[in-house]
Amino acid sequence: MRSLYVRMCIVFCSVIVVSSLLGFLVSNIYYQAQIKSQNDAKLTGMAIEVQQFAESHPEAMEDYLRSIAKLGYKIYLTDAEGESRFYGKPFREEDLDEQQLQKVLNGQIYHGVAEFPDSAFITGFFDNQLRNSIGVPVKVNNETYALFMRPDAEVQFGELRVFFAVIIGFTVLFSLGFVMISVLHVVRPITRLTTATKRISKGRYDIKLNTWRRDEIGQLASHFMIMSRELERTNRARQEFVANVSHEIESPLTSIQGFAQALKDSTLPEDERLQYLNIIDQESHRLSLLSKQLLTLSSLDYDPNSIQKKSTDLRAQLRQVVQIMEWRLTEKQLAVRLNLADISVLGDSNLLFQVWMNLLSNAIKYTPAEGSIMISAKLVEQNCIVSVSDTGEGISAEELPLIFDRFYKVDRARTHETHSSGLGLAISQKIVEAHNGTIEVTSTLGEGTTFTVTLPLL
DSSP states (O other): OOOHHHHHHHHHHHHHHHHHHHHHHHHHHHIIIIIHHHHHHHHHHHHHHHHHHHHHOGGGHHHHHHHHHHTTEEEEEEETTOOEEEESSOOSBOOOOHHHHHHHHTTOOEEHHHHSOOOTTOOGGGOOBTTSSEEEEEEETTEEEEEEEEEOHHHHSHHHHHHHHHHHHHHHHHHHHHHHHHHHHHHHHHHHHHHHHHHHHTTOOOOOOOOOOOSHHHHHHHHHHHHHHHHHHHHHHHHHHHHHHHHHHHHHHHHHHHHHHHHTOTTOOHHHHHHHHHHHHHHHHHHHHHHHHHHHHHHHHHOGGGOOOEEEEHHHHHHHHHHHTHHHHHHTTOEEEEEEOOOEEEEOHHHHHHHHHHHHHHHHHHSOTTOEEEEEEEEETTEEEEEEEEOSOOOOTTTGGGTTSTTOOSSHHHHHHTTOOSOHHHHHHHHHHHTTOEEEEEEETTTEEEEEEEEEOO
16 A cells, blocks of 8 residues: 555656646647747748848858858758758758649748648657748749758757756756655654554553644644543543442442341341331432433433423422422521522423522532522523522632532532432533523632523523
8 A cells, every 4th residue: 555655746746747748738839829920930031031142142152051051050952953952950851742842943932830730749840850941942043943941959959958958857856856855744744643543542642743833734733632632531531430430339339238238137126127228228219310310411412402392481490499399498497589580491391400409409408507598580681590599608719610520529528428429510511501501600618609500592
């Protein structure tokens, strides 16, 4: 399998070759369409001047034609008897038609340059053939000659052709060298990205790439580094999630197994037996709640758009939540104040009910006895804003950004006593985001905490 470097080198070299070929074809077409007729007219004018001089100075014709030949022209002179001679180097091919020769001897001008056949890969300007010349009749001493002439490219452009050949040759060589270097400059970062991808696939995220480039490859490397860090964070979060789930499941299972083993003792007093059964019941309920929470999170992660939205009476739902939690409010002697506008939102009533239950449960849990809780719902433009405030112990500024993380617990000692899983706020955030809303928190240590949920009406 060819590497990308070899492929790009082949592509660039092919581009150079094809471009050169197309350039030659376009130049040849331009010569055939524009330059050839002009060249024919110019050469015809020169041939007529030679004709006029030779006819007016017959004694100097030989020296004159030799001088012209030395200036870079090929001249072929012939008569009706077939006697011919060259001035300068001979033509590569003497392929002039006899009929054309006779026309020149009869006084016509032969335009071989203009009439030279077009060809895609043959430039007539350099084609050294007798038929690619200009022919004029010359009358000297009562004899008629046919004089054919054309530029001698080897004399006129000899050194220039070598010079241009050297330029083109070194241009091609340098181009190939620079192409290989340029391709290497492009391919090397991609090779590094490939190596980095292999390392990531093996679980190694400690990769470093050069992100100083300001082009698309530099942006790709920068985004790749961001992706690597995000994958590392996600992998670490997944490991922590698995560890937390294992811990949350292990704790109640250990309790259930221990107390179930103790219940096998037939001499166990009745009051202790009932106490152990009560603990097993509580731990089983805790496991059931944890499994439901994990299932809710999984479904929201997999397809947040699967919720069933319908019109929900928000005020009635919030009142129902307060009624369900009334026994806990009474137990801690907490005062609840409601300030609820008559609002209906479009959402999944069961999931929204779970949000309000989580927020009110947390407020009750962290508010000391004889404290107060305030629940309000109001309309602001096209949004419904629900706030749940308490006069509890508050949350420190360092912990505020973390409270929506899964399994995060502000006070692990107290949450262990209350059997909190640390999933309630994470689930609430997922549900609110699935409704295209936001959930925010503000808190002051020693004064209380306020959770604010903003939901669109439609």
